[in-house]
Amino acid sequence: MKRSERGPWPYLFLTPAIVLFTLFLAVPIGYTVYLAMLRTRVSGLGLGRGARREVFVGFDNFAAALADTELWSGWLRVLGYGALVLVVMLGLALLFALLLDSARVRLARFSRIAIFLPYAVPGVAATLLWGFLYLPSLSPIRDVLNVDFLDATTVTYSMANVAVWGGVGFNMLVLYTTLRAIPRDLYEAARLDGASEFQIAVRVKIPILTPAIVLTTVFSIIATIQVFTEPTTLRPLTNTISSTWSPLMKVYRDAFVTGDLYSAAATSIVIAAISLVLSFGFLRVVRNHAFREG
């Protein structure tokens, strides 16, 4: 078909997507950028009508966000937390996926559901549930293990634990589904060549899984950067989590606790930029490795 014969149809089919994208992505992002360049200015007491107005300050808010040491400490905390979560969660997800896929496993259906189930529990509920297990006088496990789950050093592990508990199932399912799609005769061939189950897993399955692993890693990096639910929900239970523990918590605090929407907008754009760099950076690093065939 020649270009001119296509008529308006492609555009018509694209319209819903374009409208949704504009309404819920482009416009909010544009508005955030606009807000990030403003600041309130009050005069005198700042009370009553007309005492408060918005002024344009250009990139001042961005400069302030970048210079904020608390924000960078937040990044450091999230980096440590993220390293922990990524390694443990994806490691477990891969392990479970391989175990479930191996021919000899029993109760596969039950295990699959049992591992996936925590993912169905909303983040806040999951964190509260674990919070109860962490609290000294309520916890059935604390006395047995004799650890304080909520002190300054352990609290990161405790939060990571909640994230891993909730996230393993989803990632396992992505990997497992990919595994199921691999033609069985590949294994057959490997077995004829004398490979053990372990060798099949390492030499055959994992290489084929690589794109899926990259996908789950990128998802997890983005989710880790946006960690908010776990620390926010645990915060009232302990005095070891500050209101700016993670970058996104600082955005929430600025916008809704201290009433500075403009700083919050600027900080959220900085966060978006950093997640973009991190996730695309990761993709770049692994691209050749993961998508060799493409």
Place this chain on the structure above:
Amino acid sequence: MRANRLGAFLAVALTATLASCGSSEPTESPEAAQSRPASAQGPVKLTYWTWAPNMDKIVEVWNKAHPDIQVTVSKQAGGDDAAAKYLTAAKAGNPPDVVQAEYQHLPSFIAADAVADLKAETASIKGEFSEGLWGLVTLGTEAVYGIPQDSGPMMLFYRQDLFDKYGIEVPKTWQEYGEAARTVRKKDPKAYLGTFSSKDPGAFTGLAQQAGAQWWSINGESWKVNIADEPTRKVADFWGALVKEGAIDDMPYFTPEWNKALNDGKLLTWPSAVWAPGVLSSNAPKAKGKWAAAPLPQWNAGESFSGFWGGSSTAVSAKTPNKAAAAQFATWLNTDPAAIELLVKEAAIYPAATKAQSALGAAPEYFANQPDFWQQAAAVSAGARGFTFGPNVGVTYNAFKDGFDKALQDGTPFTGAVQGMQDATVADMRKSGFTIAS
């Protein structure tokens, strides 16, 4: 952590936007009705945000008696979140017509131009409230930004049975409180006399008020911020020393952990406000009838001062097209004898109206062993001193939480955290351009 959180968020945002698109019609209709001639007007419809329990039952009584002004209650989560939500709604242009506003948040609402001046509508009821409470809704200016609803004078709540068992007298001074704390540790190493909560700036504010603090004041056209004043540092030092010594605990209030300690008799006192019976009865049901109330310990023997923790007013949105109707409802709610009786009975609040305070009868059920509970409360209330709150209490309270969290964690003096509150508050006000007198 959820990998598809972005997707979930978009879905929520989508449904929320669609839902609000769908419902925008009815909320706009009073506005439309307003512009039509009076004869064509249907009943005025008002929305009311509140977190007090059973407020819908009280509003039902109003709705029956006032077919021309129909109020719909929207139940909110209380505390600082409620204030944040209201400010956000006001900024987004769709606030409720009437809102329950805690005294410490009212200045932020005023500064954001989110509440209406009710001076004309409230001229006749000014005399029904004490000067102190009236000052909290005027900030000492000519305008009136809300109608006082309830107040929270602080008292000392204690486990009468355990005090008897351990032979502890009810402390009359804070010094005696400290000694009692040490005695408790000796008698039962698992129990504490009390705990210092780094999560409840409101409680600390009340204790500072009792000591005579004046964190903010207005002087002509400028603010004076004095959070790290001598009385506040005295209060901070006192609690800091007790925590460091191990004489009192440092677990936050309102956690499951805290509930359990109250229930099991592992925490023997709670310096709280007059609304404490409601909290205790729901959070520590097992200890019913074992608690009693007394005036707060004093800094100097023989004094009878207290401070305020919480308390709220009914404010009217600056954006409402039905200001007169909203003011009429707010006035009824807080001054009509029948309404106040309902507020006390159904919403378990300590009314702000002076006459109503002395008319309170039977003690709360949880304190059935203390028939003079309300008389005690009235006596405490008479000696309670508050102060004007500033326009950025959110910043101050956030600095309290972060600062005291850190002080507890690192074992550093509490006065450092107090100085942090002062510095954060002043820095935020300077950033916005408030005139500050030093």
